[in-house]
Amino acid sequence: xxxxxxxxxxxxxxxxxxxxxxxxxxxxxxxxxxxxxxxxxxxxxxxxxxxxxxxxxxxxxxxxxxxxxxxxxxxxxxxxxxxxxxxxxxxxxxxxxxxxxxxxxxxxxxxxxxxxxxxxxxxxxxxxxxxxxxxxxxxxxxxxxxxxxxxxxxxxxxxxxxxxxxxxxxxxxxxxxxxxxxxxxxxxxxxxxxxxxxxxxxxxxxxxxxxxxxxxxxxxxxxxxxxxxxxxxxxxxxxxxxxxxxxxxxxxxxxxxxxxxxxxxxxxxxxxxxxxxxxxxxxxxxxxxxxxxxxxxxxxxxxxxxxxxxxxxxxxxxxxxxxxxxxxxxxxxxxxxxxxxxxxxxxxxxxxxxxxxxxxxxxxxxxxxxxxxxxxxxxxxxxxxxxxxxxxxxxxxxxxxxxxxxxxxxxxxxxxxxxxxxxxxxxxxxxxxxxxxxxxxxx
Amino acid sequence: xxxxxxxxxxxxxxxxxxxxxxxxxxxxxxxxxxxxxxxxxxxxxxxxxxxxxxxxxxxxxxxxxxxxxxxxxxxxxxxxxxxxxxxxxxxxxxxxxxxxxxxxxxxxxxxxxxxxxxxxxxxxxxxxxxxxxxxxxxxxxxxxxxxxxxxxxxxxxxxxxxxxxxxxxxxxxxxxxxxxxxxxxxxxxxxxxxxxxxxxxxxxxxxxxxxxxxxxxxxxxxxxxxxxxxxxxxxxxxxxxxxxxxxxxxxxxxxxxxxxxxxxxxxxxxxxxxxxxxxxxxxxxxxxxxxxxxxxxxxxxxxxxxxxxxxxxxxxxxxxxxxxxxxxxxxxxxxxxxxxxxxxxxxxxxxxxxxxxxxxxxxxxxxxxxxxxxxxxxxxxxxxxxxxxxxxxxxxxxxxxxxxxxxxxxxxxxxxxxxxxxxxxxx
Numbered sequence: 025x026x027x028x029x030x031x032x033x034x035x036x037x038x039x040x041x042x043x044x045x046x047x048x049x050x051x052x053x054x055x056x057x058x059x060x061x062x063x064x065x066x067x068x069x070x071x072x073x074x075x076x077x078x079x080x081x082x083x084x085x086x087x088x089x090x091x092x093x094x095x096x097x098x099x100x101x102x103x104x105x106x107x108x109x110x111x112x113x114x115x116x117x118x119x120x121x122x123x124x125x126x127x128x129x130x131x132x133x134x135x136x137x138x139x140x141x142x143x144x145x146x147x148x149x150x151x152x153x154x155x156x157x158x159x160x161x162x163x164x165x166x167x168x169x170x171x172x173x174x175x176x177x178x179x180x181x182x183x184x185x186x187x188x189x190x191x192x193x194x195x196x197x198x199x200x201x202x203x204x205x206x207x208x209x210x211x212x213x214x215x216x217x218x219x220x221x222x223x224x225x226x227x228x229x230x231x232x233x234x235x236x237x238x239x240x241x242x243x244x245x246x247x248x249x250x251x252x253x254x255x256x257x258x259x260x261x262x263x264x265x266x267x268x269x270x271x272x273x274x275x276x277x278x279x280x281x282x283x284x285x286x287x288x289x290x291x292x293x294x295x296x297x298x299x300x301x302x303x304x305x306x307x308x309x310x311x312x313x314x315x316x317x318x319x320x321x322x323x324x325x326x327x328x329x330x331x332x333x334x335x336x337x338x339x340x341x342x343x344x345x346x347x348x349x350x351x352x353x354x355x356x357x358x359x360x361x362x363x364x365x366x367x368x369x370x371x372x373x374x375x376x377x378x379x380x381x382x383x384x385x386x387x388x389x390x391x392x393x394x395x396x397x398x399x400x401x402x403x404x405x406x407x408x409x410x411x412x413x414x415x416x417x418x419x420x421x422x423x424x425x426x427x428x429x430x431x432x433x434x435x436x437x438x439x440x441x442x443x444x445x446x447x448x449x450x451x452x453x454x455x456x457x458x459x460x461x462x463x464x465x466x467x
Numbered sequence: 468x469x470x471x472x473x474x475x476x477x478x479x480x481x482x483x484x485x486x487x488x489x490x491x492x493x494x495x496x497x498x499x500x501x502x503x504x505x506x507x508x509x510x511x512x513x514x515x516x517x518x519x520x521x522x523x524x525x526x527x528x529x530x531x532x533x534x535x536x537x538x539x540x541x542x543x544x545x546x547x548x549x550x551x552x553x554x555x556x557x558x559x560x561x562x563x564x565x566x567x568x569x570x571x572x573x574x575x576x577x578x579x580x581x582x583x584x585x586x587x588x589x590x591x592x593x594x595x596x597x598x599x600x601x602x603x604x605x606x607x608x609x610x611x612x613x614x615x616x617x618x619x620x621x622x623x624x625x626x627x628x629x630x631x632x633x634x635x636x637x638x639x640x641x642x643x644x645x646x647x648x649x650x651x652x653x654x655x656x657x658x659x660x661x662x663x664x665x666x667x668x669x670x671x672x673x674x675x676x677x678x679x680x681x682x683x684x685x686x687x688x689x690x691x692x693x694x695x696x697x698x699x700x701x702x703x704x705x706x707x708x709x710x711x712x713x714x715x716x717x718x719x720x721x722x723x724x725x726x727x728x729x730x731x732x733x734x735x736x737x738x739x740x741x742x743x744x745x746x747x748x749x750x751x752x753x754x755x756x757x758x759x760x761x762x763x764x765x766x767x768x769x770x771x772x773x774x775x776x777x778x779x780x781x782x783x784x785x786x787x788x789x790x791x792x793x794x795x796x797x798x799x800x801x802x803x804x805x806x807x808x809x810x811x812x813x814x815x816x817x818x819x820x821x822x823x824x825x826x827x828x829x830x831x832x833x834x835x836x837x838x839x840x841x842x843x844x845x846x847x848x849x850x851x852x853x854x855x856x857x858x859x860x861x862x863x864x865x866x867x868x869x870x871x872x873x874x875x876x877x878x879x880x881x882x883x884x885x886x887x888x889x890x891x892x893x894x
Contacts (some may be wrong), residue, residue: 066621066672068621351750409680460679464682
């Protein structure tokens with residue numbers, strides 16, 4: 025009994041002591057930079073050779089982009105570029121015509137701006153509407169491209185000259201030639217009860233193209249393509265005791281629509297890129313590369329000296345790799361800079377594998393830094409830490425493998441957005457790869 | 468010579484003891500797990516094998532860690548193995564000791580504080596035969612514990628990145644102590660110790676400014692060795708008082724060192740990993756000598772001197788050198804020889820001072836520590852004791868970007884003196 029009491033009293037004492045003392049706290053001692061001595065260091069290497077080259081996608085699908093662009097402008101590097109927009113016309117669903125009571129008033133085409141414009145909008149544009157002489161149909165692959173074209177009549181059936189205010193969102197309304205309008209009414213009347221009236225209509229009215237008068241137009245404007253924003257409207261009225269207005273709409277959005285995008289000056293090096301497998305090194309084009317959505321220009325970033333960098337990995341690690349792409353701000357304006365560009369894996373013959381992803385498997389996006397004062401530090405930045413580190417552990421470094429920089433797919437077929445990037449090795453404002461290298465001593 | 472049945476009786480006693488004290492041994496196990504951490508917090512513990520710990524019991528710690536010449540009477544004088552011969556033949560002594568440290572760190576520009584607490588040591592001692600005292604103890608030999616944050620330049624740029632150095636570990640010492648009285652007043656002792664430990668040193672480099680990967684550079688050292696030290700005590704009565712001398716001598720010992728180096732980040736598998744048997748470290752020859760004077764009125768005066776031939780140890784010290792160490796302790800104690808009804812008159816009181824050289828100089832600065840101590844023992848009715856020691860200790864310098872460390876440490880020891888052997892006679 026005495027023994028038990030003896031144990032329990034001591035048990036209590038010891039446990040208290042043990043548990044009190046086992047809880048240990050530690051603070052952190054902040055010694056500033058002068059005391060940390062270790063055999064490791066981190067250094068910045070910004071002289072890695074990178075090769076930038078412009079490439080061109082053979083053709084860009086411009087079918088059904090929901091945006092039409094029309095106009096002409098002079099690009100500072102590519103010179104004259106023109107956009108035409110093709111539409112087919114839908115059969116009107118609610119058409120009826122009473123020859124005795126109904127009177128034709130007018131036929132108009134309505135296009136609603138989407139806010140997009142490029143070029144000089146301080147001068148008038150002249151937009152013209154022509155009828156097609158070939159039926160507007162997709163290719164065998166069910167697509168139409170920036171390079172596709174269809175024959176159209178020389179004479180226009182509607183036109184408008186106006187000063188563009190793309191941000192004001194004011195609809196463009198053009199009156200279509202009355203003779204053409206009456207022809208449509210007659211055709212519809214004649215075949216009203218025909219079983220094949222839709223296809224007969226399609227054969228007769230093959231479609232339209234909106235183009236511009238390149239002699240005066242200096243900008244390209246964008247219009248949205250939907251049933252409510254792009255249509256042809258027939259105004260008529262019934263005569264009776266009171267005049268009764270009647271409207272019939274022909275859809276421009278329900279069927280085929282695409283943009284034809286052309287660069288006219290073939291003496292310019294960028295415009296000579298023959299096919300998707302060719303590339304033009306930045307050294308051949310004033311140490312610049314060019315990216316443009318409508319014309320399919322993209323550029324590659326290659327690392328010809330990647331093999332040299334492998335030695336880094338034996339005694340250290342790249343803790344950060346940053347690709348800095350510097351726009352040529354001598355020819356670009358702040359407002360021209362695309363807010364986002366993408367980066368992907370590209371191989372021999374410009375075979376694109378896909379977008380790069382970050383450690384969370386999200387597509388790697390660029391960060392745009394703007395130097396408001398001098399544009400010295402205006403650049404797009406990509407975090408290539410994962411990419412470079414994984415390249416360096418490849419068993420054989422394949423120098424045919426590089427990176428491709430593109431604009432978002434959504435802009436491709438319906439804008440002329442562009443970006444000129446300085447190449448490597450210029451005296452100022454070169455694009456470069458920054459490697460932050462952590463060296464460790466394995467002794 | 469003891470008769471055979473005495474031997475049987477002895478072993479039987481041990482078995483009973485183990486059964487009865489199973490719970491206490493379980494607690495020992497719990498404590499061992501915390502002992503293995505060897506917690507300390509000193510920026511100087513990042514050099515060499517860390518900060519060397521005194522093996523002293525809280526009783527000696529109150530006297531400036533002096534007491535090489537004192538016998539193990541009522542407590543375990545772990546400073547000198549020869550003292551175990553003085554253990555009471557009827558008692559089983561068990562000691563558990565912990566410490567709490569409030570630290571204050573001063574650099575030329577900054578000031579910080581810290582708190583540490585942990586179990587410091589466990590020891591047992593008993594009479595194993597006539598004139599023969601035996602014991603076991605577990606205590607830290609050296610301790611490493613620091614967390615230092617600083618900055619480094621990204622070379623070739625104006626940008627800095629934060630670096631954190633974290634060290635944790637140390638060397639533990641498990642000792643088997645034997646003390647023999649070989650002649651009247653003369654005792655010899657042998658301490659056989661197994662030293663082992665594991666230390667992790669991690670350097671964490673972070674790159675928040677450039678959103679770079681965080682790199683962990685981790686070195687793990689595992690060491691182990693046997694260590695032998697010898698003790699001597701001689702005691703001479705001078706009238707009703709006594710004078711004694713004591714000394715210990717520790718042979719140099721090579722630490723088998725196993726080294727693992729790993730560099731990793733948060734994303735991939737190890738960037739680098741290597742395991743090697745690295746160059747062995749050497750714990751050098753060390754000796755200590757002390758004397759004590761004890762009066763019949765209960766006053767004890769003790770003084771010790773210590774020497775360590777650390778220049779032989781071949782430790783590599785970043786920006787510094789190893790050097791031989793000298794150290795000294797001096798302490799006084801008052802313990803009334805009679806039993807008093809008054810609680811305060813029953814207590815034992817101690818005071819002391821000490822000076823220790825650490826085995827390193829950094830950028831020409833000697834790293835020394837010096838301090839004052841005070842102690843108190845509360846004797847319990849059954850012979851057990853509660854020992855409390857307070858220590859104020861200052862270490863290092865603020866020169867050359869180093870740290871001056873000031874510690875207020877309280878040690879608490881519980882010494883159980885149990886009448887196990889005596890109790891057998893009543894069974």
